[in-house]
Amino acid sequence: MNCFSGSPPSGLLNSELLQYLRGNDDHAEHHITLLQQAETCLKNPSVDAADRMDVAGRIERWRYQTLNEWRDEPVPGQEQLIDSLDRWTCWLRQIDRETPRSLRHHLTSASSDDDTWQAAIDGRMAMPELCEAAQQKTHRLFSVSVSDQPNATKRRMLLYAPLYVSSHCVNHCVYCGFKYDMDIQRTHLDIDDVMVQADILLDNGFQHQLLVAGDFPRLTTTSYFCDLIQCMRDRGLEISIEIASQSSDSYQAMADAGATGLTLYQETYDPEVYRLVHPRGPKQSYDWRLEAPERAAETGFSRIGIGVLLGLADPVSDVQMMIRHAKYLKHQFPHLRLALSLPRLHQTPDGYQVKHPIDDEQLIRFYAACRLAIPDVELVLSTREPAALRDRLAKICITQMSAGSSTTPGGYQSDGCKQDDADPDGQFPVTDQRSVHQVRDWLCKENFDVRWRFA
Numbered sequence: 001m002n003c004f005s006g007s008p009p010s011g012l013l014n015s016e017l018l019q020y021l022r023g024n025d026d027h028a029e030h031h032i033t034l035l036q037q038a039e040t041c042l043k044n045p046s047v048d049a050a051d052r053m054d055v056a057g058r059i060e061r062w063r064y065q066t067l068n069e070w071r072d073e074p075v076p077g078q079e080q081l082i083d084s085l086d087r088w089t090c091w092l093r094q095i096d097r098e099t100p101r102s103l104r105h106h107l108t109s110a111s112s113d114d115d116t117w118q119a120a121i122d123g124r125m126a127m128p129e130l131c132e133a134a135q136q137k138t139h140r141l142f143s144v145s146v147s148d149q150p151n152a153t154k155r156r157m158l159l160y161a162p163l164y165v166s167s168h169c170v171n172h173c174v175y176c177g178f179k180y181d182m183d184i185q186r187t188h189l190d191i192d193d194v195m196v197q198a199d200i201l202l203d204n205g206f207q208h209q210l211l212v213a214g215d216f217p218r219l220t221t222t223s224y225f226c227d228l229i230q231c232m233r234d235r236g237l238e239i240s241i242e243i244a245s246q247s248s249d250s251y252q253a254m255a256d257a258g259a260t261g262l263t264l265y266q267e268t269y270d271p272e273v274y275r276l277v278h279p280r281g282p283k284q285s286y287d288w289r290l291e292a293p294e295r296a297a298e299t300g301f302s303r304i305g306i307g308v309l310l311g312l313a314d315p316v317s318d319v320q321m322m323i324r325h326a327k328y329l330k331h332q333f334p335h336l337r338l339a340l341s342l343p344r345l346h347q348t349p350d351g352y353q354v355k356h357p358i359d360d361e362q363l364i365r366f367y368a369a370c371r372l373a374i375p376d377v378e379l380v381l382s383t384r385e386p387a388a389l390r391d392r393l394a395k396i397c398i399t400q401m402s403a404g405s406s407t408t409p410g411g412y413q414s415d416g417c418k419q420d421d422a423d424p425d426g427q428f429p430v431t432d433q434r435s436v437h438q439v440r441d442w443l444c445k446e447n448f449d450v451r452w453r454f455a
């Protein structure tokens with residue numbers, strides 16, 4: 001089946017596609033009607049843009065369902081249908097793309113891999129040599145001049161804070177403290193409560209804040225996030241989101257509301273492990289999540305962070321795939337500010353044991369390898385890791401750190417950002433318990449230029 005012959009406005013709904021749908025799709029007539037509506041939109045420039053986007057959204061949902069079916073039980077011709085529907089949505093959204101999105105193929109191709117960073121990841125490069133190379137690249141690309149001292153430079157370091165707004169979640173991610181069947185006290189903050197938290201963080205210096213939430217469709221709606229983003233933007237904050245994968249329409253609404261950054265970790269790029277560790281809930285859909293950063297970039301997000309959760313699967317393979325994913329995004333969106341993160345599993349809920357424990361030296365190796373693979377990428381480190389290791393990694397290659405973090409909605413106190421050692425209702429334990437001021441003071445002492453926002 002060749003669904004890609006021709007380009008709009010001619011050759012859209014070709015006989016091969018119609019024949020395929022009539023022979024394989026239980027909802028063929030409904031879907032053919034939808035494609036006919038799409039064809040009308042494309043052939044008639046006077047069709048209202050909102051109507052055109054509505055049709056695009058419905059075709060994207062159809063593609064989402066087909067992606068899930070294809071992953072569960074592939075049917076001949078289905079993959080071409082997935083690509084065909086991608087073309088239709090791109091045409092309707094007026095996204096300039098010559099070929100269908102090809103991330104799932106790109107990730108399994110080693111053709112873009114460079115042996116230097118491969119050797120760094122798989123252990124062939126010695127640690128001292130690797131760390132020195134990573135440190136030099138970081139200094140070269142992330143240093144700023146000191147205004148009153150000619151020839152003096154400082155390393156830039158952005159401090160950010162996660163702002164948890166909801167711990168309700170319908171997903172069953174086996175490694176997470178918020179998973180649906182965990183017996184914890186759940187909290188969903190209303191807009192006033194979120195602004196109290198945002199103001200506390202702002203008082204502590206954080207002008208860049210990361211909105212974090214579980215996935216609970218009745219509560220964590222697009223309009224909920226848009227309202228939060230607008231209020232935070234009105235306070236002059238830079239806002240990133242770390243929430244469930246969204247449709248293009250939702251990302252567009254959040255970008256329009258003022259969000260500029262997306263953090264979304266694939267967790268693992270091994271589809272089989274992914275399936276095992278996400279046994280129930282909407283996050284089960286590997287491909288929908290995989291393509292989410294690209295959808296966000298298409299709607300105008302200018303900063304995208306991806307990552308893997310080390311401990312779930314073979315780390316060498318996961319880091320390698322994450323780098324390929326990052327290079328793919330960089331190729332598709334050359335002006336995107338990309339970030340990579342390697343959160344590591346420490347404690348997990350009862351019933352799940354970390355399958356691939358990672359020691360400190362391996363973690364340093366993987367971060368340093370990321371620096372060699374994509375020299376100008378932002379590297380992000382959270383408070384999951386202990387203070388001494390964070391300090392060491394900061395000097396080698398990290399460019400963004402959280403500090404004084406709480407992983408509980410409403411967890412920031414008005415007298416400062418320091419949290420209790422073990423919060424039973426948090427998403428994960430915070431290991432670096434220093435206050436934001438202690439982290440800032442250490443960075444200043446070590447000659448870092450501490451930043452609180454990107455722009």
Ligand code: SF4
Pocket residue numbers: 169170171172173176177178179180213214215283
């Ligand atoms: S990782 Fe995210 S989606 Fe999964 S259970 Fe935790 S909060 Fe929910």
